[in-house]
Amino acid sequence: MPDEDGLIATHYRIDPTTPAPQLEGGHIAYMVIDPRDPTQKLMAVLTRNDLPARPRITLARTGVPVPYAVLPIEYGPGRDLAGKPGWFVVCDALPGPAIGIGRVWREGDLIACLLQPAAAALAALQARGLTHRAINPNNVFATAPRHPVTLGPFWAAPPACHQPAVFEPPYMARCLPQGRGDGKIADDVYALGVTMLAMATGRMPLADQDEAAATRLKLELGSYTALTTDVPLSPLIADLLRGMLAEDPEHRPSPQLLMKPEQARARRVAARPPRRAQLAISVGGINAWSARELAHAMGLRPERAFPLLRGGEVERWLRRHLGDPQLGMRLEDVIRQTEGDVPDENRLQSLLVMRCVAAIDPLGPLVWHGMAVQPDGLGGALVGAPAAVNVMIEEIITSEAAGQFLSANLRIEKEFPVLEDQRSWRQWLAARGPAGGLKRLMYGMNPMLACASPLLAGRPVIRVSDLLTALDEAAATADRARPPIDTHIAAFVAARGEATVTAGLRQIGSFAGTAERMVVLRLFGQLQARLQPGPLRGLASWLVACAxxxxxxxxxxxxxAGLQEKVAKAAAAGDIGAIALLVDDAAxxxxxxxxxxxxxxxxxxxxxxxxxIxxxxxxxxxxxxxxxxxxxxxxxxxxxxxxxxxxxxx
Amino acid sequence: MSGTRPARSRNSAIWLQGLACGALLAFASPTALLLAVMLCPAIACTLADTGTDKGMSRAVAAACAAFTLGPLWHLWLALDRMDAAIAILCTPTSVCLAWGAGAIAWALCQVLPVIIRTTWDAREDLRAKSLAAELQTLREEWDLNE
Incomplete structure (x- = not known):
């Protein structure tokens, strides 16, 4: 929890006199001063409790500095100007305002001030195994026009969470905003390409289209054509964008190559244009002329696609009209295999459509009942999602659909640790009691997600040690008739705590019984003993008051009477472990x-x-x-x- | 058969007592008269005592008998003559002492049980109170409902 004096991450003080730049996604930033080195220009970004920061944030802090990108220096609790506690990411201050859209940039400026600095930053990120996933004109900053840009913050929210769909490749744009996953550096190259196009033209590409229409147009025409039709571009920029906006991420130039634009321009990957059928196939009213469009339509209308797949219409269309018998044969194999694997008719539709979409469009996302998500974005998609999405993600995990998706579209499995993880996911989901189910899954899959328990009254809790102090603070105003634990806290502790400490949580179904409450008391006692947050008088009294x-x-x-006296003394001393020992004395x-x-x-x-007598x-x-x-x-x-x-x- | 044996022996005893009394009347009439008069309270008490053990009768008889031994000795010293028996019986102190002793014995048999029972009840009440207090303490200490 934050220091009482309000310092961020124990060192940094907010400078109220200097305004901080506006950030996208509703993130608030403050200029901060490091008393150890007041000359440093630093900024602190307040993370949102409802959006988990990227779990690999700590990786960004190690190694040599990354040029032209603001990376976290510290990550820790603090208080904003109003004194409200929060978690902040401290980083170097942004050089100036966002470049925005409006001014048309010249070719030289695009290369020297945007492409090369951004490519250098992406190359450095790639070397650390990171992606940016938030490159757009509102998140790229420069000291002044015609100065090298700096890529803005990208670690305070799930990858590409706030990214407009037009800046994302079609297979990412279709996904839920929080379910796009880390992606690859090639996706950043794509976003950089769209940003370059926006700056070259001075307007937002496809601004007249909504996101779904823009994505469909990209699928139909290809991203480059869809974005640059009727747009005057210099030959150099056009050549660069043709590569950067390639549909297949493998065909896009690497950041290292983009740092030398002439070489990047010369490297042209001869991508075969997608086959187009003479006759479109209609899936739920959506006409598809190519395999990717078909996969897109099937993902959007799975209930209409299912009878077409089982009836063989899709396979026949692939063979006869698209002229791709190999794909047709593969689809036939997938259908036969899925029908053999899944006897349950209810699950068959979801799995069959998902596998077929993955087989037809290897770049496409995992589709499930019309929802699209990347396998490594499942955790992010769970956060704050409506109940229907939660149910779909639950189905995906119980069906081990993520692994089937990866195997169906022939991607290299080691790209995602999904296959290893999904067993844990199923265990978390199947865990009974308050520490299991969807909430356990949500906290387990999002290690940087703050605990969303209403008992914390908005206090940001990322670590278990913060949970104890936050509950201790909340005890002063809490309704003590309610226990200081709920399913959020139980799932959070189970996800973040050590297995030896949280083992008891898996054995209880509620907090109602004496034995169950004893488990909770023991848990808090063990956590206090292990994490040493100091006396927890409020929480101890709250636990005692709630029996x-x-x-x-x-x-x-x-x-x-003797025990009550001793318990009261232990509660006054804030020693939950002592209370647990007193009450839990078997002898x-x-x-x-x-x-x-x-x-x-x-x-x-x-x-x-x-x-x-x-x-x-x-x-x-x-x-x-x-x-x-x-x-x-x-x-x-x-x-x-x-x-x-x-x-x-x- | 076994149930009739005590009744038969009791009947035998009555017959023997009657025979003894008859013999006494026949061969020692003064003595019989003296005993009959002196032990009159005992005889009356025996007839009135409905208790199974006849304890009160025995007590009264013992008391009367204690004060009949002296006159009886004097009668026998006077060769068991009828006039001596009448003279002794006409002596008020002799009869009064025997009867008084019988009356005192009877009175004691009435009063003593009350005193003894009251004493014992008081002692048992004290014990019951002590036990009840201990019971109450245990119930309160261990939440044991009545």
């Missing part, structure tokens, strides 16, 4: 149970004795009478004996 430290099931009132519990059993036996004895009253009266007569008889006998002795002496 998580329940001593009422102790049988002995004396023990209960004491056994002694308590044994004492209760002995007490019950003694109570039965006492009740019997008391009842016997009342019951024996007549017997006592009779005995008293008998004893009395015996005494009197004895006295008479003694008197008689006395009389005999007197007579004898007389």
């Amino acid at each position: 998580f430290a329940n001593v009422e099931d102790w049988r002995s009132q004396k023990t209960r 004491s519990r056994e002694a308590d149970e044994a004492g209760a059993a002995a007490a019950a036996a003694r109570v039965r004895q006492l009740e019997e004795a008391i009842a016997g 009342a019951r024996d009253a007549p017997r006592r009266a009779d005995a008293a009478r008998r004893v009395s007569t015996e005494i009197v008889t004895g006295l008479g006998l003694i008197a008689g004996l006395g009389a005999v002795m007197r007579l004898a002496l007389y």
